[in-house]
Amino acid sequence: MTSMSTTTMQPEAGRVTVVGSLNMDLVIRAPRLPGAGETLAGRSFANVPGGKGGNQAVAAARLGARVTMIGCVGNDENGAQLVARLREDGIDCDRIATDAALPTGVAMIVVDDAGQNAIVIVAGSNGALTPAAIAAHEAAIAQADVLVCQLEVPDDTVFAAMRAARRHGRIVVLNPAPASGMLPREWLECADFLIPNEGEASVLSGVAVDSPESALAAARALRQQGARNVIVTLGERGVLVLAEGEDGRHFPAPKVDAIDTTAAGDTFVGGLCAALAAKRSLDEAVRFGQAAAALSVTRAGAQTSIPYLHEVPSRAD
Incomplete structure (x- = not known):
């Protein structure tokens, strides 16, 4: 049973350009996550299209935006399948390169009975996405309302x-995942919205995040480092938003029975970007992203779990 707050969404689609990773997810369901050196019997296995870039592109497209994807796949069946699935969602894939030397990226994901997951990623062709590709496709960034990036392709x-995107006055959204250390100040100053989860916020800020209160402390630390608007996603504890000129606000999460949290954060980011691209307010964008993410955790898989615009209620009791 789902309980959601009032959520409105745009009547007109905006444009979102995604620069990021494309992976084939190798998903195993097991009773629990294994410990070090432990072998568990899994219950099921599936190949599911994923990658944070691909997931966020699919989420933005299904949730109302016109989306262009800039990425790189290998010259293999996984790559062909990933591009085909993106096209099914109406995503412009003309700027996805094919690398002949590297295989398409993969992610091994184990999901337990509580819906939690553990992930290991092999970048593969994602590592071949270069600044030269950005220069070649700058028009796609200039034409977007929102650019969204993650950290599964090379930092440069x-x-x-x-x-x-900053040169062209576009909204810049950075989802710093995965985070391995503090980001350079020029990165934080370049992003209009920094959207880490609680673990990433801890790494980036040096503040241990385990509650909305500690998330606010981390967001304030990130603001001191140069960030403008910080949105910390806290899973079932909701979202902490520290916007420019504000003291910070907590948005509680909709109540759902979660079965798989894979791609929940990507769904939130994609939904938020779709709403921002359509010129909705930050509050509306956050609540819309939350409503979409809440639906996603009631379904299995990465892109298979991402809802469509018509599924996200405008109002739920």
Whole structure:
């Protein structure tokens, strides 16, 4: 049973350009996550299209935006399948390169009975996405309302994309995942919205995040480092938003029975970007992203779990 707050969405689609990863997810369901050196019997296995870039592109497209994807796949069956699935969602894939030397990226995901997951990623062809590709496709960034990036492709490529978007006055959204250390100040100053989860916020800020209160402390630390608007996703504890000129606000999460949290954060980011691209307010965009993410965790898989615009209620009791 789902309980959601009032959520409105745009009547007119905006444009979102995604620069990021494309992976084939190898998903295993097991009773629990294994410990070090432990072998568990899994219950099922499936190949599911994923990658944070691909997931966020699919989420933005299904949730109302016109989406262009800039990425790289290998010359293999996984790559062909990933591009075909993106096209099914109406995503412009003309700027996805094919690398003949590297295989398409993969992610091994184990999901337990509580819906939690553990993920290991092999970048493969995602590592071949270069700043030169950004320069070649800068028009796609210039034409977007929102650019969204993550950290599953080379750092210099991400920064080149963000700088290009700033030159053209576009909204820049950075989802710093995965985070391995603090980001350079020029990165934080380049992004209009920084959207880490609680673990990433801890790594980036040096503040241990385990509650809305500690998320606010982390967001304030990130603001001191140069961030403008910080949105910390906290899973079932909701979202902490520290916007420019504000003291911070907590948005509780809709109540759902979660079966798989894979791609929930990507669904939130994609939904938020679709709403921002359509010129909705930040509050509307956050609540819309939350409503979409809440639906996604009631379904299995990455892109298979992402809802469509018509499924996200405008009002739920």
